[in-house]
Amino acid sequence: xxxxxxxxxxxxxxxxxxxxxxxxxxxxxxxxxxxxxxxxxxxxxxxxxxxxxxxxxxxxxxxxxxxxxxxxxxxxxxxxxxxxxxxxxxxxxxxxxxxxxxxxxxxxxx
Amino acid sequence: xxxxxxxxxxxxxxxxxxxxxxxxxxxxxxxxxxxxxxxxxxxxxxxxxxxxxxxxxxxxxxxxxxxxxxxxxxxxxxxxxxxxxxxxxxxxxxxxxxxxxxxxxxxxxxxxxxxxxxxxxxxxxxxxxxxxxxxxxxxxxxxxxxxxxxxxxxxxxxxxxxxxxxxxxxxxxxxxxxxxxxxxxxxxxxxxxxxxxxxxxxxxxxxxxxxxxxxxxxxxxxxxxxxxxxxxxxxxxxxxxxxxxxxxxxxxxxxxxxxxxxxxxxxxxxxxxxxxxxxxxxxxxxxxxxxxxxxxxxxxxxxxxxxxxxxxxxxxxxxxxxxxxxxxxxxxxxxxxxxxxxxxxxxxxxxxxxxxxxxxxxxxxxxxxxxxxxxxxxxxxxxxxxxxxxxxxxxxxxxxxxxxxxxxxxxxxxxxxxxxxxxxxxxxxxxxxxxxxxxxxxxxxxxxxxxxxxxxxxxxxxxxxxxxxxxxxxxxxxxxxxxxxxxxxxxxxxxxxxxxxxxxxxxxxxxxxxxxxxxxxxxxxxxxxxxxxxxxxxxxxxxxxxxxxxxxxxxxxxxxxxxxxx
Numbered sequence: 001x002x003x004x005x006x007x008x009x010x011x012x013x014x015x016x017x018x019x020x021x022x023x024x025x026x027x028x029x030x031x032x033x034x035x036x037x038x039x040x041x042x043x044x045x046x047x048x049x050x051x052x053x054x055x056x057x058x059x060x061x062x063x064x065x066x067x068x069x070x071x072x073x074x075x076x077x078x079x080x081x082x083x084x085x086x087x088x089x090x091x092x093x094x095x096x097x098x099x100x101x102x103x104x105x106x107x108x109x110x
Numbered sequence: 111x112x113x114x115x116x117x118x119x120x121x122x123x124x125x126x127x128x129x130x131x132x133x134x135x136x137x138x139x140x141x142x143x144x145x146x147x148x149x150x151x152x153x154x155x156x157x158x159x160x161x162x163x164x165x166x167x168x169x170x171x172x173x174x175x176x177x178x179x180x181x182x183x184x185x186x187x188x189x190x191x192x193x194x195x196x197x198x199x200x201x202x203x204x205x206x207x208x209x210x211x212x213x214x215x216x217x218x219x220x221x222x223x224x225x226x227x228x229x230x231x232x233x234x235x236x237x238x239x240x241x242x243x244x245x246x247x248x249x250x251x252x253x254x255x256x257x258x259x260x261x262x263x264x265x266x267x268x269x270x271x272x273x274x275x276x277x278x279x280x281x282x283x284x285x286x287x288x289x290x291x292x293x294x295x296x297x298x299x300x301x302x303x304x305x306x307x308x309x310x311x312x313x314x315x316x317x318x319x320x321x322x323x324x325x326x327x328x329x330x331x332x333x334x335x336x337x338x339x340x341x342x343x344x345x346x347x348x349x350x351x352x353x354x355x356x357x358x359x360x361x362x363x364x365x366x367x368x369x370x371x372x373x374x375x376x377x378x379x380x381x382x383x384x385x386x387x388x389x390x391x392x393x394x395x396x397x398x399x400x401x402x403x404x405x406x407x408x409x410x411x412x413x414x415x416x417x418x419x420x421x422x423x424x425x426x427x428x429x430x431x432x433x434x435x436x437x438x439x440x441x442x443x444x445x446x447x448x449x450x451x452x453x454x455x456x457x458x459x460x461x462x463x464x465x466x467x468x469x470x471x472x473x474x475x476x477x478x479x480x481x482x483x484x485x486x487x488x489x490x491x492x493x494x495x496x497x498x499x500x501x502x503x504x505x506x507x508x509x510x511x512x513x514x515x516x517x518x519x520x521x522x523x524x525x526x527x528x529x530x531x532x533x534x535x536x537x538x539x540x541x542x543x544x545x546x547x548x549x550x551x552x553x554x555x556x557x558x559x560x561x562x563x564x565x566x567x568x569x570x571x572x573x574x575x576x577x578x579x580x581x582x583x584x585x586x587x588x589x590x591x592x593x594x595x596x597x598x599x600x601x602x603x604x605x606x607x608x609x610x611x612x613x614x615x616x617x618x619x620x621x622x623x624x625x626x627x628x629x630x631x632x633x634x635x636x637x638x639x640x641x642x643x644x645x646x647x648x649x650x651x652x653x654x655x656x657x658x659x660x661x662x663x664x665x666x667x668x669x670x671x672x673x674x675x676x
Contacts (some may be wrong), residue, residue: 024149026116038136040461048459055456059321059325061327062459062462
């Protein structure tokens with residue numbers, strides 16, 4: 001922590017700090033990726049031709065997996081909403097990060 | 111455990127039919143992997159951020175990364191192979207062979223690691239013993255981490271070539287560049303965040319595979335019925351574990367080993383050595399934001415670990431039932447290691463196939479990244495800063511760490527290629543490193559709980575233990591190849607002998623040499639612990655490592671009761 005940090009890419013000033021902190025939370029990343037995975041795989045399940053279902057022992061496994069991934073996504077998202085990252089989670093979302101990011105200026109080393 | 115490597119090991123002859131949607135899922139995952147590296151990049155300001163994740167990670171993230179670092183593809187393919195070959199017998203590596211050790215790390219050992227403010231596990235040996243002990247441990251760890259990272263990378267490339275038809279150079283470049291990018295950018299935080307994402311992707315791929323595979327056998331009832339066609343140890347994992355089982359009847363003898371070897375060798379010496387002193391694991395827990403989180407991390411990881419056999423061993427068993435030619439004949443496509451790739455190709459439809467392939471790729475990257483991120487830490491702090499360039503500015507060590515990350519990956523690729531071209535070199539190297547690992551736990555535990563242990567006691571004990579493990583290996587290879595019923599049993603007894611020799615020599619030398627004064631042992635030895643306020647008597651019960659730990663062990667051991675009903 002003794003070194004001054006290098007300037008980062010400026011953060012769009014329109015994002016309030018809480019919102020930015022949420023976007024940088026790992027739970028958001030997991031939720032987002034499984035939302036995309038879930039939608040794609042659910043669609044594959046809904047449109048699966050009979051031979052694809054037959055091949056998986058008669059189970060429409062893409063549909064079930066897609067829905068399960070959507071549930072995981074929703075669960076992570078709900079957790080993030082219920083327990084927002086107010087406590088600095090690593091240096092990823094701490095105060096100096098947000099201030100430094102918004103102004104584009106490196107703050108003095110703590 | 112020796113990791114197989116070679117041209118015709120994994121995936122050969124199992125080219126998958128990947129739909130564009132399956133590829134889309136894989137590339138979306140790649141984008142997220144890089145995105146995480148980019149996301150945490152701005153938090154890397156000091157060497158502490160880069161190597162120790164700023165000691166700021168929440169317990170659940172550290173815990174899932176802890177388990178994910180071990181859930182490499184070689185582990186997954188290896189235990190599925192064990193399932194296909196020996197049924198449930200290898201479940202001991204989880205329920206007695208991992209959970210108690212993970213709990214022990216959290217409950218008993220983590221206060222010494224976290225409280226003493228050390229940056230790596232080898233550093234504990236330097237401060238508790240002396241430089242000689244430290245060099246033996248740090249250098250053998252760094253070398254084996256490079257080898258294992260390289261083996262993971264090379265195996266991933268072979269799997270990508272076999273399953274997806276990618277060329278070897280393309281597969282190696284893509285995977286090495288991805289892992290390098292997120293570790294260079296995000297350091298340990300990048301590795302840990304990605305490991306948590308990998309954990310979920312691996313699970314998301316393996317659970318549907320297991321469900322479909324069991325359904326294809328004819329459902330759970332039919333699968334249990336058919337288990338009875340196999341030797342009893344397939345469904346009663348403690349059967350055939352008497353010491354003389356192999357002499358009485360080799361057919362019913364449990365191939366994993368005898369009960370003394372399983373409990374004393376695997377569950378105690380080897381498993382405790384791996385889970386509590388292997389820095390690639392312990393580093394994840396040490397990155398936590400306070401002592402309580404660091405202690406809970408391995409225990410949080412223990413709960414999913416209890417259930418992982420159901421998604422790695424079980425598909426292996428289903429593969430044995432569904433693919434009768436598995437493990438027979440010379441066809442490289444039906445080796446036991448191919449159990450999971452074969453099931454994927456036979457059973458999974460568009461969509462889920464993409465998730466499963468992504469999970470497998472993620473698992474290789476997890477296995478590689480954990481070793482790269484622990485290698486660069488040990489090389490920088492334990493070797494470079496300690497013995498080559500002391501007292502430089504922090505920025506210097508950050509740069510050294512990044513350079514060593516690149517060199518480590520390059521060396522890993524080189525090692526794996528050489529090993530693959532010269533049969534058995536890789537196997538010998540891994541065996542050699544297992545000698546170094548075998549006695550380590552005894553040296554740590556004596557250092558932590560017996561203040562009288564002296565620096566030279568620690569050194570000679572460790573070195574003698576390594577030689578003891580080597581002696582057992584030489585005996586088993588050169589003198590009496592029939593002595594052990596399987597490589598598993600041999601490894602367990604190497605652990606027992608190494609641990610016993612280490613214990614005796616450490617105590618004997620310590621009685622004749624001078625111990626360190628208390629002032630040099632603060633934070634390192636029982637009675638001189640350093641605690642923080644996060645971990646006090648007032649902690650709520652569900653955050654108490656002791657309560658969580660006992661719950662994990664009781665749950666793991668009660669899993670054996672499932673087999674009573676078969």
